[in-house]
Amino acid sequence: METVNQLLDSIKDVGRDAVRGGYSRAVYSTPELDLRQWFIEQAEQRGLAVETDRNGIIWAWWGKPQDGALVTGSHLDSVPGGGAFDGPLGVASALAAVDILKARGVQPPRPLAITVFPEEEGSRFGVACLGSRLLTGAIGVDKALNLRDAGGDTFADVARANDLDPRHIGPDPEALARIGDFVELHVEQGKGLGNGGPAVAVGSSILGHGRWKLSVHGQGNHAGTTLMADRSDPMVAAAQIILAVRGAAAKQPDARATVGRLTPVPGGTNVIASRVDLWLDARHPDDAVTAQLIEAIYRAATEAAAGEGCTVTLTEESYSDTVHFDPSLSQRISGLLPGAPVLATGAGHDAGVLAGYVPSAMVFVRNPSGISHSPEEYVADEDAATGAVALADVLEGLL
Structure with missing residues (x-):
């Protein structure tokens, strides 16, 4: 059983940017591919069944994949020179939450999955949350395939080079139907939680x-x-x-x-x-x-x-558009996290894209300075640990 801090420590040298500081982990770059492999290995060590779908989204299943599953997860790519927590905190916390649930003897009555969405930041192809947009059909396939990176390579070219068939990229209603509820844990990217008080909050909306x-x-x-x-x-x-x-x-x-x-x-x-x-x-x-x-x-x-x-x-x-998370799901989460404030956010997330199609919600973990998309982004070890336990509590309560 590894803590979220140990998991994050194991990837602290992946994608360091010597020029900008922080991390540069563009989608399908060597650092991001290394992180995807890290996640697959971590998931398999926990006995989760791993698959990568036709849009490059990784799914790690606890239980047989089927419609109506409880799904959590985030992303592993970063902005150029980004912080250590934006994305990876949610993925590492999901892995740690599985460990916590297993230690509690929880046997999920419905399947639980962890997802890793590609190109959430849009730092390579210019469209944020590209993986979840493709899954849901929120972006046209032709537009997506013809997006170009700074080197002139199209998304179709890069996808093909990473074992995805461009002919099959696009809306995936079968995969989407597997999501009964989606909960994304993420570092807070503002000053809403500040110093002192609760270390976690429940998301209400996205600008x-x-x-x-x-x-x-x-x-x-x-x-x-x-x-x-x-x-x-x-x-x-x-x-x-x-x-x-x-x-x-x-x-x-x-x-x-x-x-x-x-x-x-x-x-x-x-x-x-x-x-x-x-x-x-x-x-x-x-x-x-x-x-x-x-x-x-x-x-x-x-x-x-x-x-x-x-x-x-x-x-x-x-x-x-402005997104308001599913009120029923958010209320249930608030009940499972007594004392957690409810916060709106100005940052986009895959949960915001999915919210138009499936019940979605977010849990935020304190970032004392509010600085994000910067090497100075920070989450204290004790707050990261608190966030992982909070996510485990939420998942157990929603199962």
């Missing part, structure tokens, strides 16, 4: 959020021979757009908008770029407000681009 790509088109040219007055520089327009994003979000209460990635083309130090691509993340509890925010940002971007003799296009890459 509506999406990702958009802004491409600013200008005139590539020589940095040394082109006079300032003769330039159509998309980088200057991009700088103004980033400031406009901040300004638009600041005017709207509860809105969040971020430009987290920018790529100039061709990207030479002595070259005026011909195009600059910016990726925008925007969120708000009211989906109509999110749409208004994007409209305001696009208007400002168009004006900024025109002012520099450039043009701009906006492309939506993914969007998820």
Whole structure:
């Protein structure tokens, strides 16, 4: 029997990023593949039957797979330079919870499964929760297969290289029907639990959020021979757009908008770029407000681009409406975790995608600083252990 802390310690060197700090574990990269194999070995050591479905989702079964199972799990991929807990905490806690239940002598009256969803962060192909979106049909198959990573490889290419048949990727109603209830444990990615008080909380909702790509088109040219007055520089327009994003979000209460990635083309130090691509993340509890925010940002971007003799296009890459978790399931979990507060979150999760199709809920574990998607993300050992016990209590109570 291993504790959640021991399990996390066993993978602490997988995918360390010497440049960014933290961990870089993009889906189907060597580190993420190593973690997938680690999970399979851990599950098999516990006598769980492991299978990987046609969308690359790993299922580890305690009991015979059948419809209406109780399912828990999370993901193993990370953002570039991410923390140690975002994703792996939920997977390790699920394994530890199985150990706890077995130590209690629990014999599940219905099947229990642990899942690992691929590409939850969207750091390689740009669409968050890609595995759960494919499972449920929340993303079109053609769109998914033609997603490209930074190296130009399509998702179809990468899937094929990892023993998935692109012809069979997509909605899987049989696999989805196996989920009777889904509970995802995750590190809290805000300050809702703070210091002191309960170490775990029950999730209530996820803010509506999406990702958009802004491409600013200008005139590539020589940095040394082109006079300032003769330039159509998309980088200057991009700088103004980033400031406009901040300004638009600041005017709207509860809105969040971020430009987290920018790529100039061709990207030479002595070259005026011909195009600059910016990726925008925007969120708000009211989906109509999110749409208004994007409209305001696009208007400002168009004006900024025109002012520099450039043009701009906006492309939506993914969007998820505000999600409210199943109230009956969440209430049952609250009853099993007396004293646990109920928290909304601004972070997307596979549980949020699944919530539109099966009863889903979340349990959060304290992150004292609230810092996440960063090497500084942190969960104390005692809180991680408390979270694993809480998950075991929830699973036992729901079985």
